Structure formats: structure tokens, C-alpha cells
Amino acid sequence: MLSAKPQADRPSLMLRGLHKTFADVVAVNGIDLEVTPGECFGLLGPNGAGKTTTIEICEGLTAPDSGDVELLGLNWRTNADELRQRIGLQLQETQFSEKLTVEETLRLFRSFFHRGITVEDSIKTAQLEEKRSARVGTLSGGQKQRLAMACALVGDPELLFLDEPTTGLDPQARRNLWDLLDRLKQEGRTIILTTHYMDEAERLCDRVAIMDHGRIIALDTPPRLIASVGGEHIVEFAATSLDNRNGSVDPALLTAIDGVESHRLTAGIHQLSVRELHTAVPKIFSVLASQGLHLDEFRTHSATLEDVFVGLTGRNLRDE
Numbered sequence: 001m002l003s004a005k006p007q008a009d010r011p012s013l014m015l016r017g018l019h020k021t022f023a024d025v026v027a028v029n030g031i032d033l034e035v036t037p038g039e040c041f042g043l044l045g046p047n048g049a050g051k052t053t054t055i056e057i058c059e060g061l062t063a064p065d066s067g068d069v070e071l072l073g074l075n076w077r078t079n080a081d082e083l084r085q086r087i088g089l090q091l092q093e094t095q096f097s098e099k100l101t102v103e104e105t106l107r108l109f110r111s112f113f114h115r116g117i118t119v120e121d122s123i124k125t126a127q128l129e130e131k132r133s134a135r136v137g138t139l140s141g142g143q144k145q146r147l148a149m150a151c152a153l154v155g156d157p158e159l160l161f162l163d164e165p166t167t168g169l170d171p172q173a174r175r176n177l178w179d180l181l182d183r184l185k186q187e188g189r190t191i192i193l194t195t196h197y198m199d200e201a202e203r204l205c206d207r208v209a210i211m212d213h214g215r216i217i218a219l220d221t222p223p224r225l226i227a228s229v230g231g232e233h234i235v236e237f238a239a240t241s242l243d244n245r246n247g248s249v250d251p252a253l254l255t256a257i258d259g260v261e262s263h264r265l266t267a268g269i270h271q272l273s274v275r276e277l278h279t280a281v282p283k284i285f286s287v288l289a290s291q292g293l294h295l296d297e298f299r300t301h302s303a304t305l306e307d308v309f310v311g312l313t314g315r316n317l318r319d320e
């Protein structure tokens with residue numbers, strides 16, 4: 001049985017003024033952050049935003065150029081041995097020995113820790129019972145990710161770092177990993193994860209920091225971040241004029257509609273954030289009709305963290 005006991009009296013992670021530059025690339029550009037015990041905290045952002053560099057500095061794998069890192073009230077300069085015993089890491093890619101079995105791999109990792117859970121419990125937690133005697137080289141991508149998770153858990157860590165835990169997994173394997181993370185959260189562990197999947201951050205994280213160009217550009221709970229978009233719904237459409245001349249529509253006519261909170265035009269697609277679809281959509285249609293426009297595309301969706309990123313940067317996360 002897992003037995004993490006978070007200390008409620010101090011942050012599990014505290015970052016102050018963190019900077020890291022690689023040659024001429026500023027990877028981390030002044031990050032301040034506190035993560036509370038028991039929290040599942042997400043670093044979210046496009047490729048190259050600085051998530052991995054930030055998490056690797058936290059893990060003691062990369063030295064910052066400047067700034068302070070405190071984990072569980074300890075730091076890497078003076079408490080490295082103790083920290084290694086108390087945190088769990090899942091790196092973006094883990095190279096296991098292909099010839100070892102799942103059980104042998106976990107025995108090896110368990111031997112690194114003075115205390116922890118049994119190999120048996122770690123196999124059970126990661127639902128790898130059927131694969132205990134399989135060589136690592138024969139595991140599927142999802143099973144390898146679960147093995148990496150089991151290795152991160154075998155020391156019974158208070159604080160768990162997961163770098164893109166579900167990247168490259170099929171939808172079912174992702175859901176299985178989410179279920180495992182739910183169980184770890186219920187046990188009160190502090191989890192810090194990076195992801196570029198919006199749905200993953202929304203589903204798993206108590207709070208999320210959205211990163212871009214080495215900075216945190218927004219930080220809050222997913223519902224509050226999404227509420228910051230201004231409307232619960234996003235309406236997207238493309239329009240052309242009936243006489244095929246000009247499909248443009250004056251944004252002021254759209255933002256004047258009651259319940260339309262904002263308008264953006266990207267690559268010919270109008271994007272409106274809207275409070276209530278059933279009142280706003282008929283009015284959008286009548287504005288378009290009054291301008292002699294007809295719709296080429298029209299879709300709506302509930303606002304997501306992706307829309308928060310677009311609202312803040314004018315770019316899509318996936319464009320990077």
C-alpha cells in the first residue's frame with residue numbers, strides 16, 4: 001500500500017526568479033512558482049515553451065543560471081541525497097535495459113531507495129501484473145509508460161514529476177494512465193506534470209501554469225482560466241459574400257451583439273467568445289445575412305484551455 005504523507009505546512013515546490021539560457025536560446029525567463037502539498041499542478045505550453053527545462057531544473061538534472069529552487073523545504077545544493085530519496089521522476093523518455101524483465105527493472109529501481117513500496121505493489125499500481133516476466137523490449141508504448149511510472153513510484157515519493165506522461169499513447173492507454181494518476185492524487189501525493197494536451201491538463205490538474213517563451217503567462221485553476229476567455233462558448237465561422245466579392249464583416253457589428261465577449265480573425269476564420277449560444281447565434285446569422293454574406297463553415301465548442309492560450313498569444317498551441 002502506498003503511504004505518501006505530504007507536509008501541509010510548506011509548499012512542496014517553490015521557484016524564485018528562475019532563468020536558464022542555452023547558447024542564444026532563453027529557455028526559462030524568470031519563473032516564480034509555488035505548488036501546494038497534495039496538488040496536481042500542470043505546466044502547459046507549446047513545444048519549446050520551456051516546460052522540460054523548468055521541470056529538469058526542479059528535478060536537479062539541469063542547473064539554472066540564476067534563481068532558487070526549493071522542494072519539500074530542501075534544495076539541491078545541500079540536500080541532494082535526501083531529495084533523491086523523496087521525489088519520483090518520470091522523464092520525457094526513459095531508456096530501460098531492453099533485456100531485463102519488468103520485475104527485474106523494478107527490483108533495480110527499488111534498490112536505489114532506502115524506503116519505498118514493494119516491487120509487487122508497484123507492479124499492481126501500474127497494472128503490469130500480466131507483464132511482470134516480459135522483457136522490457138517487448139512492451140507496448142503504453143506499457144513502457146506505465147513501467148516508467150512504476151519506477152517513479154517505487155520509492156513511495158511525496159513529490160512526483162512527470163514530463164509529458166501520455167505523449168505518444170493511444171486514447172485508451174492515455175485514459176488508463178489518467179486513472180492511475182487519479183489514484184495517486186487521491187493518496188495525497190503532490191504531482192507536477194508537463195503536457196501539451198489541453199484535455200489532459202483540464203482533466204487532471206488542480207492548477208495550471210500556461211508557459212510561452214520561457215515565461216508563465218497565466219496561472220490558475222482550469223475553470224477560472226477558461227472563464228477568463230469571457231464566454232463559455234466559442235463560435236467559429238468563415239463567410240463569403242453572395243456576389244463572391246468580399247467576405248469581410250465589420251468586427252464591430254459582431255461585438256455589438258449582446259452576449260458576444262470578443263472577436264478574433266485568424267486565417268479567414270472568425271472566432272467569437274460567446275456567453276449563451278441560443279441567444280447569440282441567431283443574431284450572428286442575421287448580421288451575416290444583413291451584410292449579404294453566407295457561411296462556408298460554422299462550428300461551436302465549449303471554451304477550453306486551448307482558447308485561453310489563443311486569447312493570450314494569438315496563436316494555437318498546435319501551430320508551434
Ligand SMILES: Nc1ncnc2c1ncn2[C@@H]1O[C@H](COP(=O)(O)OP(=O)(O)OP(=O)(O)O)[C@@H](O)[C@H]1O
Pocket residue numbers: 022023025026027045046047048049050051052053054196
Ligand atoms: N540542452 C539544450 N541545448 C540547447 N537548447 C536547448 C536545450 N534544452 C532545451 N533547449 C531549448 O530551450 C527551449 C525550451 O525547451 P524545452 O525542452 O524546455 O521546451 P518544452 O516546453 O519542454 O518543449 P517540448 O514540449 O517540445 O518538450 C527550446 O528552444 C529548446 O530548443
